[in-house]
Amino acid sequence: MSQKINLKLKVWRQKNTSSSGNFETYKVTTDTDASFLEMLDVVNEELIVSGKEPIAFDHDCREGICGMCGAVVNGQPHGPQRKTTLCQLHMRKFKDGDSIVLEPFRARAMPVVKDLVVDRSAFDRVVQAGGYVSVKTGGVPDANAIAISKENSDLAMDAAQCIGCSACVAACPNASAMLFVSAKVSHLALLPQGQPERHSRAKQMVMQMDKEGFGNCSNEYECEAACPKGISVSNIARMNRDYLKAGLS
């Protein structure tokens, strides 16, 4: 059953990319059936009515699929519940009297835009480097012309589920984007349609990732733990193999 709980929030406030930020403290009473973002809505409505600027945060679908929302909650990207985006985290996971520290996803390659909003355009540029199959509209074979084993198709789907939220980057001590990049590389590497460009894709995407200023992987597995879609680190191993092969050929 739902109940009311009282929380103390410490929230990162930063006016824009070039200004320095600081933590502000807010008190909120929330219903345990509310989602985390609905709790923030309540805080914001109170701030607006008192003439203060609300906390800026990115969000859109609020059903865990668009990848727009995300913040670090008490040190954990998207908060304490496994395989759950911030919008799907509900306040029943917290207790009356809890303190919550809320920060943006931090990485050099993803500067803060305002408060909890960060600039993830680097992800788009990494995909532009090769995260596609170079086919044009029209003139493609019948969808059933190539049989694909269910096993590979399922593995490809596991990787393709990535929502591009960047929690993996925020969780990594090196701010590496390897889980994100490898999810796209693996999705296409596991399918026959992805084979012609398989190795060049891995190489180009990794090069762009480096250029954006994301760090390298040191096998901490924090990314997998933070991923709201449960993307496996085994994708990183697959990408590394393809990247090496690209270097040898």
Added chain:
Amino acid sequence: MALDAKIPSGPIAEKWSKHKFEMKLVNPANKRKYNIIVVGTGLAGASAAASLGELGYNVKAFCFQDSPRRAHSIAAQGGINAAKNYANDGDSIHRLFYDTVKGGDYRAREANVHRLAEVSCNIIDQCVAQGVPFAREYGGLLDNRSFGGAQVSRTFYARGQTGQQLLLGAYSALMKETAKGTVKMFPRREMLDLVVIDDKARGIIVRNLITGELERHEADAVLLATGGYGNVFYLSTNAIGSNVTAAWRAHKKGAFFANPCYTQIHPTCIPVHGDYQSKLTLMSESLRNDGRVWVPKKKGDTRAPKDIPESEREYYLENRYPSFGNLVPRDIASRNAKSVCDDGLGVGSTQMAVYLDFADAIKRLGRDSIEEKYGNLFEMYERITGEDPYATPMMIYPAVHYTMGGLWVDYNLQSTIPGMFVLGEANFSDHGANRLGASALMQGLADGYFVIPYTLGNYLATNKLEKVTTEHPEFVAAEAAQKEKIEKLLSIKGTRTVDSFHRELGMVMWDKCGMARTEEGLKEALVRIPQIRDEFWKNVTVTGSEGEFNQVLERAGRVADFLEFAETMVTDALNRKESCGGHFREESQTEEGEAKRDDENFCHVNAWEYQGVGMTPILHKEALSFENVPLTQRSYK
């Protein structure tokens, strides 16, 4: 102005082929000389921008999100229809066409629907070539399922994330073209106005949401793929940012708005639970393939569902519609849920919910099988409600989900403003008064991949377009008007939040213009909406300033437009005195309480011409003729 749908002559199955041949082409070397603007990057916008870039046009694509991959198409769960007949169960282009016209309750344009069915097969081929990981059988070929009231298995799916995978496919094509330089992407931009010069669409004004700057962009044609207006109800399954602004502002510049009253209320959503609620969450209707819908037979029965014996349960869909059972179309499933709850049989704390029960399916197929089909949906349900649907039935209730109405377009997807084309949910043309499940993804991609690349070329090749610059007085005036509007919003400094107005509007719309509508209620809404709008412009508070990232200001602009649009929507609902599809007028029902069409008086499209804020728009009618699917009363008994 007479509406000309420009439907090609000839037999229905040959119209599109004939038209494709008759349309003029743009010389390959000349395509790069044309600037095309695409607003919105969901399935329709991303597929259009990518396809036009491939053809060699110079494309600029805009979205308000931080990346084109976020567009709300991503949230579609169930699947995409195509007349492949891989299942060997009697499907064909004609059957998909027939089902869509009938499902739309005979309020769609036959020629458009047939074209949609024709290109449906190409869409699946295209997506597979891009690497979309559709579900497969053990033999390695594509799996199909039956979906949302269809009697054939024609739905392709990627677990419960079909929209996501299709959008990521279109997005990858868009990124491919962005890398090549044929498409320039402008994320975090919101379209605030359409610029019309010499009666043709020649550009847009956008606000850069990061810096707050207003920007002018000129083009030879403008494509709107900006989605639906379901958020006029405040609570809907739409993303929070989904809005009517681009469509509405184009309407104010002369584009007619067609059938705005046609809204789809989806039967299987998680019920409303608190006054802080910001959105409603859909549970894919594929769940109705295995779930059984029921309520207790006794009013006010507060026993736990497991304690209610079979004999005291009312499986109302199975009983009332024996041949379709739990798989009746969405409008019928929704209205029946409302009627049992109105009769006091609803369950849950608000008694505005019905059970969707998987106990029989789990017994028959095993938990593993159910988990494989619906695992992610069950997890989502548990995260939101805190209840385990493997152990206890889900509780569901209808919620606003999709809008069949939209900007009026002809067969070429061109609006009443030459040079402005409208794609996907933002236009009105293919779903009539009710959209069938798994058809939205089909239409978005059909418009973007396979229709607009042809019809846009014809427009460019047959119209002489003078060169315009963004210094043209129309651009200057349009930008100045937007600046003034923004300054006005910031200057009110009242006492109420933007969201409080949006909620108030949403309540009026849900009560008076929701699942059931009456003349009396709609007239009340026409009194209430202008009152709310007046108070908004006197008493709203918008914090921050214009020259910065300002989410309150963004929402204020969108809600201001909903407050104008709502009146047109209600006017349309009041005008259409018949019931059809998702539009249910209580005055027009059969003895059994089903929607009763009035073909004699309402077999037409309502297209509204803007006259000013608070003024009654002028009604234009496009007559619909049904030559291939004879008009009959829908029956799913």
